[in-house]
Amino acid sequence: MIILEDVHYSYDGVYTALRGISLQVDDGERLAVIGANGAGKTTMIKHMNGLLRPQNGRVILDGQDTKFMSVAEIARKVGLVFQNPDHQLFLDSVKEEVEFGLRNLGFTESEAEQRCQGTLASLGLGGFAERSPFTLSGGERKRVALASVLSTEPRFLALDEPTIGQDAHQKNRLAQMLAEMNKRGRTVVVVTHDIEFVIENFPRTVAMAEGQIIADGSTSMVLSNDEVIERCALAPPQMTLAARALRNVFPEVGQRLTLLSELEETIMGILGGA
Amino acid sequence: MALIEFADFSFKYLGADSLALKRIKLTIDEGEYVVITGPSGCGKTTFCRAINALVPQFHRGYVAGNVYTDGKNTRENEVATFASVAGLVFQNPENQLVTLDVEKEIAFGPENLGVAPDEIRRRVEELIDLLDLEELREKHPHEMSGGEQQRVAIAATLALRPKVLVADEPTSNLDPTSAEVILEIIAHLNKRGMAVVLVEHRLDLVAKDASRIILMNKGRIVADGNPREILAMDLCEEIGVGVPKATQVYKRLKTRGVELRNVPLTGVELAELVQEATSR
Numbered sequence: 001m002i003i004l005e006d007v008h009y010s011y012d013g014v015y016t017a018l019r020g021i022s023l024q025v026d027d028g029e030r031l032a033v034i035g036a037n038g039a040g041k042t043t044m045i046k047h048m049n050g051l052l053r054p055q056n057g058r059v060i061l062d063g064q065d066t067k068f069m070s071v072a073e074i075a076r077k078v079g080l081v082f083q084n085p086d087h088q089l090f091l092d093s094v095k096e097e098v099e100f101g102l103r104n105l106g107f108t109e110s111e112a113e114q115r116c117q118g119t120l121a122s123l124g125l126g127g128f129a130e131r132s133p134f135t136l137s138g139g140e141r142k143r144v145a146l147a148s149v150l151s152t153e154p155r156f157l158a159l160d161e162p163t164i165g166q167d168a169h170q171k172n173r174l175a176q177m178l179a180e181m182n183k184r185g186r187t188v189v190v191v192t193h194d195i196e197f198v199i200e201n202f203p204r205t206v207a208m209a210e211g212q213i214i215a216d217g218s219t220s221m222v223l224s225n226d227e228v229i230e231r232c233a234l235a236p237p238q239m240t241l242a243a244r245a246l247r248n249v250f251p252e253v254g255q256r257l258t259l260l261s262e263l264e265e266t267i268m269g270i271l272g273g274a
Numbered sequence: 275m276a277l278i279e280f281a282d283f284s285f286k287y288l289g290a291d292s293l294a295l296k297r298i299k300l301t302i303d304e305g306e307y308v309v310i311t312g313p314s315g316c317g318k319t320t321f322c323r324a325i326n327a328l329v330p331q332f333h334r335g336y337v338a339g340n341v342y343t344d345g346k347n348t349r350e351n352e353v354a355t356f357a358s359v360a361g362l363v364f365q366n367p368e369n370q371l372v373t374l375d376v377e378k379e380i381a382f383g384p385e386n387l388g389v390a391p392d393e394i395r396r397r398v399e400e401l402i403d404l405l406d407l408e409e410l411r412e413k414h415p416h417e418m419s420g421g422e423q424q425r426v427a428i429a430a431t432l433a434l435r436p437k438v439l440v441a442d443e444p445t446s447n448l449d450p451t452s453a454e455v456i457l458e459i460i461a462h463l464n465k466r467g468m469a470v471v472l473v474e475h476r477l478d479l480v481a482k483d484a485s486r487i488i489l490m491n492k493g494r495i496v497a498d499g500n501p502r503e504i505l506a507m508d509l510c511e512e513i514g515v516g517v518p519k520a521t522q523v524y525k526r527l528k529t530r531g532v533e534l535r536n537v538p539l540t541g542v543e544l545a546e547l548v549q550e551a552t553s554r
Contacts, residue, residue, distance in 0.1 A: 036419075036451065036452075037420040037452055083447070084366065124314075131290075132289060135289055135290050136315070137314060137315045137318075137319055138319065139315060140315050161447070164365075165314060165365070165446060166314055166475070167314050167475050167514040167515065167516065168475075168511075168514045168515060168516045169513075170313070193448070193450060193453075195450070233450060233451035233452060234449075234450050235453075237519070237541075238520050238540060238541035241542055242519075242523075242541030242542065243541075245541065245542050245544075245545030246545045249545075264526050267523065268530065271527075271551055
């Protein structure tokens with residue numbers, strides 16, 4: 001379990017990036033963190049694996065205050081993938097990059113190799129093991145950074161904008177892998193602007209604005225809150241816009257349509273009767 | 275003469291084992307708004323780099339065929355020649371900003387090309403106005419939000435008066451509202467006559483602005499045409515293109531025997547077509 005208690009943080013002592021964040025993430029949860037650029041999402045997620053330490057307040061990991069834990073100790077439990085893969089990748093081949101973390105965590109040579117192969121295959125990087133990460137495309141480098149953390153399967157996964165640069169197939173692959181890990185008891189926290197990805201994969205959503213949490217609850221509840229839509233700089237999904245436009249003409253269309261399949265059935269209903 | 279011509283162009287990065295671009299043949303004319311899309315690693319970024327000679331002059335490798343931008347061969351003219359023809363904007367504006375304030379950032383490019391000071395001042399003011407940067411005039415780029423930085427990066431690119439804006443996933447690090455602002459600016463520039471080549475996965479955001487969509491897969495162009503025709507193809511789902519949700523609904527209805535009159539690209543278009551079909 002990760003508990004943030006009234007966490008404050010400022011990078012330069014002038015501008016306060018986090019202004020009293022309190023949040024509890026239970027084991028086995030899937031949680032999305034949304035918010036406008038500059039809301040403090042990345043700063044918060046960096047507190048979860050000890051990269052940043054609170055200037056006020058506490059971060060408690062499995063009952064232990066992280067103030068008294070080393071980064072190495074925390075890293076065994078919490079794996080973080082950065083938004084920009086180039087801040088993370090530094091070795092000459094994809095295989096070395098992924099096996100580096102595994103070896104550091106004490107996996108044997110053959111275990112490391114096996115896990116590396118399995119993770120690369122799951123993320124659609126099967127043929128890339130010997131390639132230099134720097135010859136890969138932006139989307140591919142992002143997946144290598146994800147593989148280097150996902151392969152170690154830490155108890156807590158913290159992912160900063162994991163879907164950037166990913167096409168529809170790759171996004172599905174990633175979602176499937178996260179769902180499998182979650183079934184095995186892993187906790188998954190993502191920071192993302194990708195609202196469709198949130199709706200389809202995360203039951204709980206935390207909305208942030210100006211360094212504070214402004215909403216925390218079920219994803220459908222948080223995303224139907226107008227204040228959240230506005231302060232998190234969210235654009236309403238196309239399906240919501242379609243439903244709104246339909247409702248003007250067909251009053252029978254429900255208030256809370258989010259999924260594509262729901263809209264499809266609604267339209268079949270309308271046209272079936274025509 | 276076409277603004278951009280790929281004449282049977284192929285490219286392989288040094289150290290890579292397969293071609294990033296395979297025998298690309300196409301032309302892009304003035305005033306077009308072309309969206310390039312396709313699965314991760316299909317060659318979209320390489321395509322953009324080839325327009326302004328970064329491929330093959332900065333990123334080296336095996337080359338066959340030619341690219342002509344504004345009539346000039348990208349293998350035979352210096353990279354600087356193309357800076358004032360094709361302006362590139364990238365995903366991460368932080369990597370692109372070089373100076374300490376907005377005015378200097380916009381002036382940086384034209385200063386390097388030896389444009390007269392009066393003319394530079396004129397362009398700076400015009401772009402501050404066009405991209406709504408007045409409030410950012412005194413701000414350091416590192417104090418700006420991602421969306422603000424991207425607006426400054428676009429202004430700096432436009433200061434060279436390019437004929438085509440080439441933008442490689444310019445909104446993927448931005449929150450949805452900032453992304454919409456950037457895409458509205460790009461659509462506005464296109465309406466004023468500037469050609470646009472935009473790489474994007476999230477077609478929900480851009481298909482409505484595009485005059486043409488080019489679908490790439492494994493270094494090749496696999497489809498090229500009107501957005502509605504291209505997105506209605508099953509090929510999109512096969513190779514993993516993010517078809518707009520409204521278009522997906524259209525396709526699902528069609529498999530169930532209900533065909534709307536046209537292919538919608540947005541939720542509002544979908545609602546209009548449904549309304550039309552019921553004549554309510």
